[in-house]
Amino acid sequence: MIILAQDGTAIKPAVAKAIQNGVPVIAYDRLIEDPKALYITFDNVLVGKLEAQAVFKAKGTGNFAIIKGNKADANADFLRSGMDQVIGDAVKSGAIKIVGETYTDNWDPAKAQTNMEQILTANQNKVDAVLSENDGMAGGVIAALTAQGLAGKVPVSGQDGDKAALNRVALGTQTVDVWKDARLLGKTAGEAAMQLCNNSDPSKVKGTAAFKTPGGNSLSSILLTPNPITKDNLKDVLDAGWITKADLCQGVAAGKVSVCG
Amino acid sequence: MGATVPGEASAEGAPARSFLTTISSALAPVTGVVRSLEIDTRMLGMIGALIVIWVSFNIVSGGTFLTARNLWNLSVQSASIAIMATGMVLVIVSRNIDLSVGSMLGFLGYTMAMFQAVWIPQSLGLGFEQPFTWVLTLVIGIALGAAIGGLQGFIVAYGGVPSFIVTLGGLLVWRGLIFRYAQGQTIAPLDTTFQMLGGGTVGTRVGALGEWPSWTLGVVMCVAIVYVMISSRRRRRRYAFPVRAIWAELLVGAVTCGAVLGIVLVANSYPLPVNVAIQYAEEHGIAIPPGGLFIPTGVAFPVVIMLIVTLVVTFLATRRRFGRYVYAIGGNPDAAALAGINVRRTIMLTFALMGSLAAVSAAVQTARLNAAVTNLGVQNELDVISAAVIGGTSFSGGIGTVPGAILGAVVMQSLRSGMVLLLVDSPTQDIVVGIVLVAAVGLDAVVRRRVN
Amino acid sequence: MLIQKPAMPGVAPQRVPIVELRNIHVAFGGVRAVAGVTLDLYPGEVVGVVGGNGAGKTTLMRTLSGARPPDSGQIFVNGQPVTIGNPRDAKALGIETIYQTLALADNLDAPANVFLGREVTSAATLNDAAMESATRKVIGRLNPNFKNFKTPVLRLSGGQRQAVAIARAIHFNARALIMDEPTAALGPAETAQVHALIRQLKSEGIGIFLVSHDIHDVFDLSERISVMYHGKLVGTVNKNDVTTDEVLGMIILGKPPTKLTQQELAELHG
Structure with a gap:
């Protein structure tokens, strides 16, 4: 059974029942807190790290805002811990000040936009960088920055390889879009499922490693490596056939970005 | 039948009663004034609560909350929920519920985004940024909203399926359809003129009226308020009905007009953000004065849209047969049917209206975000229903006002925005909003029992 | 007689x-x-x-x-x-009917109930003043002490409610x-x-x-x-x-x- 859980804790009883009945369970992209499930995802801690690295490279000091995802989704915290690996020291030394940090119900971009507006208001626009955990919310953040004439001046992160976000990377309003090729995720999950049919022990699936969950469980997992897309490697998504040139380059002025011509 | 049945007063505990007696005797002179003003005491209470919330946040936030900028933001942030809440009032008044508004909003927003970003420019080959794109998109969105809302209403009214079930189904169906045809992708960017509907900024174009049109709007509204007051007074005079005291008339007029002009003043006190202003000055060849450039933003378009919707729905609810029938059905469905009212058709129309308002809100939300996303409007139904209920709409039917719902939406958004300003995280926000919802309705029930 | x-x-x-x-x-x-x-x-x-x-x-x-x-x-x-x-x-x-239940919309006032389903309109909007005027006349015939033309009928006494229901039946000839x-x-x-x-x-x-x-x-x-x-x-x-x-x-x-x-x-x- 391949499950994409909206809430990794709430689904536990159902998953436990499936496993008791001998049905192997794959937690697809979202964690399920059951030690017998096989967790296949892009390494979300790494995603958070890559997001923060790109923003940190653009802006190493100053006031940071952090727009996190849904509080019930473990990924929101994984991403946050990855970010901390990059900016943690600078925060401790005082070089970076976190002026706003908030969860966003349902990863809702509209709520992210409202939250960003309020953070900007509270700080009289003195926000130097925004770590947004995904592309949708980055869209909301950038809409709030645009209203203050700050879009493109404040680095913003995101992930998912959303086409609109890749277009924003080309336009220069979003700094990085950590791309997790969903096709790779699907392929890996499919292959793992085939192996589980022969042997239901998840730890015997090729390429697994032990994974410590926030709930204190240890389960087998396959963590895939994501690809951070910035203005410099937009070619990757074009070459992979993930996005058309028309979509990627819509509204981009000629000569600004090499792949758009 | 709930709060309005006098017999239920006995259920109330003795301490609450003596406490209320003390309050009501202390307020006796005030209630006398209120009576001669002939204004809704509940409305007055809500305005009082709002003032308390605003002043408290302003103190705690060190003066940030009551800045023009924050109030301007607040007005825009409230608009989308407020627009839908006006329709939800009528739905709930007629003893129904619409749980599908958030999903409808998502579906309609997505369709409108596809229409302007894919179908018109690419499928029809007409290209981006056509002057007619925004209005065509909006009209088609509203028509589609009325159609799908009307379809739900048809099933409720003619199929006899409870609205809770029909719209619960709608909540799943419309959201499912988005995922079906969006495949997780965001539709963006949108038409730049369409984006103005959301109050956002594109280059130096801002989705707001600007200084003088805002003042004009304020003055026109004031004149309209005074005209309505005078003509209704004249009419009552002509029929020799009692009219309210002239001082009360003047006071109500002055306060209402003052409020309208106050809103305009606040909106005009919010200048274009520095970066936008500088760019604007460059484009228009304006020299930047030493103290910096102050270009008033004016009333945001989402707020203008909200005002128009409020006027239209209030008109439908209070001045048209349709509204009278909605309230009659809510008060006593059998009596409405025996009076010869077409109950089914009326109920279907309330749902169609709700659908078209979901489309208007969808336009505002997508325009504001400059994108349509798959989780657009998720859980908005809860905010919309809460706004209507905090604003005094009763689930027992027949009771509720459109301006009350608008205030309800503003109260809720004030709480949320204020808490974000204070860096209160979303779980705590939910707790506070939940408590306020129950407290508002509970207090109202107690007060109503006293009145009856 | x-x-x-x-x-x-x-x-x-x-x-x-x-x-x-x-x-x-x-x-x-x-x-x-x-x-x-x-x-x-x-x-x-x-x-x-x-x-x-x-x-x-x-x-x-x-x-x-x-x-x-x-x-x-x-x-x-x-x-x-x-x-x-x-x-x-x-x-x-x-043919008019006065039902045992009275069939009144309790949340509406007397004129709205009397004219329910047969509202007087002018310029496509409800003419509440005309309806109130007519209601005052017809109820005045039934009960000269009736004063509450602007309150929801819920708050009226049994006799007053009855007067509203009767007024509705007799007003339309x-x-x-x-x-x-x-x-x-x-x-x-x-x-x-x-x-x-x-x-x-x-x-x-x-x-x-x-x-x-x-x-x-x-x-x-x-x-x-x-x-x-x-x-x-x-x-x-x-x-x-x-x-x-x-x-x-x-x-x-x-x-x-x-x-x-x-x-x-x-x-x-x-």
Whole structure:
């Protein structure tokens, strides 16, 4: 059974029942807190790290805002811990000040936009960088920055390889879009499922490693490596056939970005 | 039948009663004034609560909350929920519920985004940024909203399926359809003129009226308020009905007009953000004065849209047969049917209206975000229903006002925005909003029992 | 008091009845609520419709008011066959009903209730002032002390609510009125008021079907009395030809007076 859980804790009883009945369970992209499930995802801690690295490279000091995802989704915290690996020291030394940090119900971009507006208001626009955990919310953040004439001046992160976000990377309003090729995720999950049919022990699936969950469980997992897309490697998504040139380059002025011509 | 049945007063505990007696005797002179003003005491209470919330946040936030900028933001942030809440009032008044508004909003927003970003420019080959794109998109969105809302209403009214079930189904169906045809992708960017509907900024174009049109709007509204007051007074005079005291008339007029002009003043006190202003000055060849450039933003378009919707729905609810029938059905469905009212058709129309308002809100939300996303409007139904209920709409039917719902939406958004300003995280926000919802309705029930 | 002498049963009517119900049948599921009832009503006449609980009198009246169209049977108004499919049809024919429940929208004020479904509009908007003015006139006739024209009828007394329901029925120039238990919820003073009103309406030539449990009310106000028993019409009698005991016999035993035995009559009286 391949499950994409909206809430990794709430689904536990159902998953436990499936496993008791001998049905192997794959937690697809979202964690399920059951030690017998096989967790296949892009390494979300790494995603958070890559997001923060790109923003940190653009802006190493100053006031940071952090727009996190849904509080019930473990990924929101994984991403946050990855970010901390990059900016943690600078925060401790005082070089970076976190002026706003908030969860966003349902990863809702509209709520992210409202939250960003309020953070900007509270700080009289003195926000130097925004770590947004995904592309949708980055869209909301950038809409709030645009209203203050700050879009493109404040680095913003995101992930998912959303086409609109890749277009924003080309336009220069979003700094990085950590791309997790969903096709790779699907392929890996499919292959793992085939192996589980022969042997239901998840730890015997090729390429697994032990994974410590926030709930204190240890389960087998396959963590895939994501690809951070910035203005410099937009070619990757074009070459992979993930996005058309028309979509990627819509509204981009000629000569600004090499792949758009 | 709930709060309005006098017999239920006995259920109330003795301490609450003596406490209320003390309050009501202390307020006796005030209630006398209120009576001669002939204004809704509940409305007055809500305005009082709002003032308390605003002043408290302003103190705690060190003066940030009551800045023009924050109030301007607040007005825009409230608009989308407020627009839908006006329709939800009528739905709930007629003893129904619409749980599908958030999903409808998502579906309609997505369709409108596809229409302007894919179908018109690419499928029809007409290209981006056509002057007619925004209005065509909006009209088609509203028509589609009325159609799908009307379809739900048809099933409720003619199929006899409870609205809770029909719209619960709608909540799943419309959201499912988005995922079906969006495949997780965001539709963006949108038409730049369409984006103005959301109050956002594109280059130096801002989705707001600007200084003088805002003042004009304020003055026109004031004149309209005074005209309505005078003509209704004249009419009552002509029929020799009692009219309210002239001082009360003047006071109500002055306060209402003052409020309208106050809103305009606040909106005009919010200048274009520095970066936008500088760019604007460059484009228009304006020299930047030493103290910096102050270009008033004016009333945001989402707020203008909200005002128009409020006027239209209030008109439908209070001045048209349709509204009278909605309230009659809510008060006593059998009596409405025996009076010869077409109950089914009326109920279907309330749902169609709700659908078209979901489309208007969808336009505002997508325009504001400059994108349509798959989780657009998720859980908005809860905010919309809460706004209507905090604003005094009763689930027992027949009771509720459109301006009350608008205030309800503003109260809720004030709480949320204020808490974000204070860096209160979303779980705590939910707790506070939940408590306020129950407290508002509970207090109202107690007060109503006293009145009856 | 009686201006026009109503037709006697069995005598060929010289005039056309306002309303005539012929062979009306109504069934709910398998239950026959009304089975083949024929009734008529002449101008300026009160016909009492009596019977025990579940006798079918309210159901019969609902076929005439349009609330529940009959399964079969014919309705004539002024001698013309008509179809009454809904309350609107009945009102258009000048047949108004005052329901036992009053059928008021409690959250609306008196003018809104009086004009419910027949609002006065000008320039496509409700003309509340005109409706209030008319309501003040018509209710003023019924109850001069009535003052609360702007409060929801929920907050009015039983008598005031009754006045609103009656005002709604008489304001639109009704030719026939159906009154279902009009005094059931009223005190003595208010009951007397309603009685006076019924006599006044009668004198204006309006025909009234008076549905009531109270045999004394019916004897007091009606010219003729129609008795129903288990969905069927036991008979229609002239008030002056029968005693209350005989009518009670019709109600309780379902037999016309001619078929009542002395013993049965004695028991009824006892």
